Amino acid sequence: MGSTSPHWSRTSPQGGRRGALRHGAFVPRSEPGLGRDGAGLQRDPVHQAADRRLWTQRLPGGLAAYLGEKWHSWSDVTPPDDFLCATLTLYWVTQTITSSMRDYWDNRWYPVDPKYVGTPTAFGVFAHQTVPRASRRARIWSACTTSSAGQSFPAAGTSPQLRNRRDRRDLTAFFRDLSSGHRTVG
Amino acid sequence: MEPFRIHVADEVLDDLQARLPIRDGPTRYRHRLGQGTELDWLRRLVSYWAHEFDWRAWERKLNALNHFTREGIHFVHQRAASGRGVPLILTHGWPSSFLDYVDMLPMLEDFDVVVPSLPGYGFSPRPLEVGINYRYVSERWHRLMTELGYSAMVRAAMTSVLGCRRSLQWTIPSR
Numbered sequence: 001m002g003s004t005s006p007h008w009s010r011t012s013p014q015g016g017r018r019g020a021l022r023h024g025a026f027v028p029r030s031e032p033g034l035g036r037d038g039a040g041l042q043r044d045p046v047h048q049a050a051d052r053r054l055w056t057q058r059l060p061g062g063l064a065a066y067l068g069e070k071w072h073s074w075s076d077v078t079p080p081d082d083f084l085c086a087t088l089t090l091y092w093v094t095q096t097i098t099s100s101m102r103d104y105w106d107n108r109w110y111p112v113d114p115k116y117v118g119t120p121t122a123f124g125v126f127a128h129q130t131v132p133r134a135s136r137r138a139r140i141w142s143a144c145t146t147s148s149a150g151q152s153f154p155a156a157g158t159s160p161q162l163r164n165r166r167d168r169r170d171l172t173a174f175f176r177d178l179s180s181g182h183r184t185v186g
Numbered sequence: 187m188e189p190f191r192i193h194v195a196d197e198v199l200d201d202l203q204a205r206l207p208i209r210d211g212p213t214r215y216r217h218r219l220g221q222g223t224e225l226d227w228l229r230r231l232v233s234y235w236a237h238e239f240d241w242r243a244w245e246r247k248l249n250a251l252n253h254f255t256r257e258g259i260h261f262v263h264q265r266a267a268s269g270r271g272v273p274l275i276l277t278h279g280w281p282s283s284f285l286d287y288v289d290m291l292p293m294l295e296d297f298d299v300v301v302p303s304l305p306g307y308g309f310s311p312r313p314l315e316v317g318i319n320y321r322y323v324s325e326r327w328h329r330l331m332t333e334l335g336y337s338a339m340v341r342a343a344m345t346s347v348l349g350c351r352r353s354l355q356w357t358i359p360s361r
Contacts, residue, residue: 058205059205060202060205060206060232060235061205061206061207061208061228061232064223064228064231064232064235065222065223065228066223067281068223068227068228068231069222069223070281072223072224072227078227081230081231081234081235081239082234082239083285084231085231085234085235085239086239086241086244086285087281087282087283087285088235089194089202089235089239089241089244090283090285090308091281091283091308092202093194093198093199093202094307094308094309096306096307096308096312097281099305099306099307099311099312100280100281100304100306100307100312101280102306102312102316102318103280103304103306103318104280105316106316106317106318106319107319107320109316109317110316110317110319111319112319112320112321
């Protein structure tokens with residue numbers, strides 16, 4: 001992950017270390033270092049979700065800009081406009097961008113204890129995902145599929161049909177191996 | 187278990203339409219990754235959103251699926267064509283939604299598929315208290331699937347940044 005390795009700054013729940021959102025003022029740009037590996041989000045002042053509400057819940061263009069940056073950073077294929085606009089509309093009409101961002105705050109300050117996973121587990125590896133930590137937690141079973149082309153969003157490719165067929169194939173293979181007692185890595 | 191149908195009021199869509207135009211934009215600096223969304227791309231997307239995008243068509247497509255709500259959790263439930271398939275719960279990530287899996291559903295007819303909206307996303311309101319973490323979601327998923335009659339299940343998650351770690355942690359309470 002190079003220079004953009006995960007970094008969790010130690011700040012109080014009320015304030016950001018960077019001070020980019022002091023006094024409730026928003027900064028309509030992305031923080032430097034929001035990277036292709038996704039680790040940059042952990043430096044994103046997204047934890048101050050209530051402040052971002054100022055522009056992402058009042059200006060749909062602001063919402064599109066904010067999510068658009070994520071779609072670009074975390075995908076190697078820009079999702080189709082129609083799909084993006086449906087997602088944006090859903091976030092807009094339900095006014096849930098702020099409440100969704102609280103995931104990061106809640107999981108930061110109320111973390112789940114990391115444990116090894118005993119449940120038979122498969123995971124897909126796609127571009128721009130931080131996989132190594134996850135792989136260390138699944139020792140019992142792992143059906144690992146690596147895709148050099150892909151993204152974090154399962155239906156968001158320019159060829160969702162192809163992508164979905166691949167997902168189903170991988171899923172089916174996992175069950176087949178599970179029932180036959182084979183461990184699959186590859 | 188309450189059936190759920192998507193319908194956004196006209197005035198909400200009208201209000202959205204009125205707010206869509208980008209009248210001013212930031213200065214066009216030479217763009218590079220890490221400096222935010224590229225302005226020309228944003229203008230093109232918002233123009234499509236304003237002039238070509240048809241939310242009502244999406245509503246018709248989505249309402250062809252079986253939606254329910256249960257204790258504040260919205261979900262799509264598609265039973266296997268055979269009547270009883272392997273239970274599969276598909277979890278979206280951020281900044282995504284249950285829409286991620288809609289195009290995948292026709293290809294999963296061998297499974298009993300449940301596609302919930304995470305608390306605080308889409309049609310699942312987020313509880314007001316803090317601490318709505320992965321463990322909370324995992325337990326809600328487990329309860330939902332149990333109430334649907336599934337004693338064992340397969341969980342799948344597509345997440346954005348935290349990647350597989352989240353989905354693996356969600357598997358812990360599975361049997």
